[in-house]
Amino acid sequence: xxxxxxxxxxxxxxxxxxxxxxxxxxxxxxxxxxxxxxxxxxxxxxxxxxxxxxxxxxxxxxxxxxxxxxxxxxxxxxxxxxxxxxxx
Numbered sequence: 476x477x478x479x480x481x482x483x484x485x486x487x488x489x490x491x492x493x494x495x496x497x498x499x500x501x502x503x504x505x506x507x508x509x510x511x512x513x514x515x516x517x518x519x520x521x522x523x524x525x526x527x528x529x530x531x532x533x534x535x536x537x538x539x540x541x542x543x544x545x546x547x548x549x550x551x552x553x554x555x556x557x558x559x560x561x562x563x
Contacts, residue, residue, distance in 0.1 A: 499560070499561050500558050500559065500560040500561075501558070501559055502556060502557075502558055502559075503523050503526070503527060503556070503557055503558070503559050504523070504554060504555065504556045504557075505519045505520065505521070505522030505523040505526065505554070505555045506519055506522060506552065506553070506554050506555075507519030507520070507521070507522060507552070507553050507555070508550075508551065508552045508553075509551055509553075510549040510550070510551070511549075511551060512544050512546075512551050512553070514551070515544060515546070515551040515552055515553040516540075516542050516544065516553045516555065518553075519540070519542065519553045519554060519555035520540050520555045520557070522555075523537070523540065523555055523557050523559070524537065527559050529559070534562065535559050535560060535561050535562055536559070536560040536562060537557055537558075537559050537560075538557045538558040538559075538560075539557070540555040540556060540557040541555070541556050541557075542554065542555050542556075
């Protein structure tokens with residue numbers, strides 16, 4: 476009986492932290508530069524995916540990003556913000 480209680484407690488100590496880590500979400504940001512707005516946005520979003528380990532394959536759920544861009548002609552810089560949620 477003592478062994479089964481010890482086993483149950485050991486299992487819960489392993490399972491509970493893993494369960495609480497599932498579905499954790501964080502707001503991430505990235506910056507990019509490009510000669511056009513769309514290239515600057517792409518680079519900003521790629522920087523989010525690269526730093527979170529979601530490039531070239533998506534491991535986590537990454538929301539559609541929001542952008543703030545500044546510039547003119549051939550000098551654009553953008554900041555992207557997205558929510559990254561762990562799948563496992």
